[in-house]
Amino acid sequence: MIDLFRRLREHLRPRPAPIDDTTWTQVVSSCALVAALSPNAARRLRELCARFLADKQFSALGGAELDDYRRLLIAALACLPVLDLGYDYLRGWRQVLVYPGEFRVRREHHDEDTGVVTEGDDTLIGEAWEHGPLVLSWADIEQDLAEPHAGFNVVIHEIAHKLDMLGGGSDGVPPLPRSIARTEWIRAFQQAYDAHCAAVDAGVETAIDPYAAESPDEFFACLVEAWHSAPTQVETEMPAVAALLQRLFRPDPSATAI
Ligand SMILES: [Zn+2]
Structure with a gap:
């Protein structure tokens, strides 16, 4: 029954604005992971990106700059892991916050041996909150573009946390x-x-x-x-x-x- 409601909702959902060719070409030429997709997979990714951009709210923090290219690039990397799983795996959260580089967060550290809780600052390149925002460092996204096959990708890493949290x-x-x-x-x-x-x-x-x-x-x-x-x-x-x-x-x- 839930599936039926979900399919009905999908059917009634307004179609998101399509991605323009110029910005898509820019993303394909800068991102090797997207460029490596088959034409069919690239078309599906582009559709997922249109949904991502219609569904998520982007905010630039700490002097970061956001434009159509940057938003689409982040959308493409965020949607890569769900290319076959489907967009529904990105449900339950809305915000994408982008810093120009690493960002500091105040954290509580709980020492399991002593039980002591201390507060301190952590420097992060990405963060994913359960039901909350996806937080990213633009400088580190660019680093991943420069070395696409080094085994690191901050957007995909944080989306993996989102998928993990979706399971509870x-x-x-x-x-x-x-x-x-x-x-x-x-x-x-x-x-x-x-x-x-x-x-x-x-x-x-x-x-x-x-x-x-x-x-x-x-x-x-x-x-x-x-x-x-x-x-x-x-x-x-x-x-x-x-x-x-x-x-x-x-x-x-x-x-x-x-
Ligand atoms: Zn992590």
């Missing part, structure tokens, strides 16, 4: 399609996470960002950004996790092949 809380388990059992997902990710933490603790150099050892939700977000920007890194180091990410994000790989 931040535990590294997003809503899964019926074809993936929750136990299968948890087993593969837990094994890979434990191995990664052990390698980082032992000072071993890892292809995957050592920051992924921070917590299961950061592990998931780092693996999602690495899988989108440097998939062979993940396939080589964590094949079981790579296979699950493939089944989640590109269930039919031929559909997005160049």
Whole structure:
């Protein structure tokens, strides 16, 4: 029944304004991850971007500059992970806040051993709040454009947190399609996470960002950004996790092949 209502709502939803050719061409030429899509996948991404721009509210903070190109670029990167999952996976939040570079936030730190809570400033390049805004550093988005296959992508990383939180809380388990059992997902990710933490603790150099050892939700977000920007890194180091990410994000790989 819920599906029926959702489909009806989709049907009644006004069509978002289409993306103009000039700005789309600008995004394709600056973003290798978008340029690599098949014509069919690129067309679908462009439609998702139109929905994203109609649905989300962008704000420039701290002197950041936003124009049509920047908004569309952020939309394209945000929609890449949901290209096959569908726009519904980006539901439940509205705001995109963009800073010119790194930004500082006041955080409470809870020491699990002593129980002591301290306050301090953190410097971040991106942040995703449950039901709240997606916060991004423009300088770091540009850095990702310059090195598209380095395994890092701040927009995709924060969208991964959004997908994770959509499944309830931040535990590294997003809503899964019926074809993936929750136990299968948890087993593969837990094994890979434990191995990664052990390698980082032992000072071993890892292809995957050592920051992924921070917590299961950061592990998931780092693996999602690495899988989108440097998939062979993940396939080589964590094949079981790579296979699950493939089944989640590109269930039919031929559909997005160049
Ligand atoms: Zn994160």
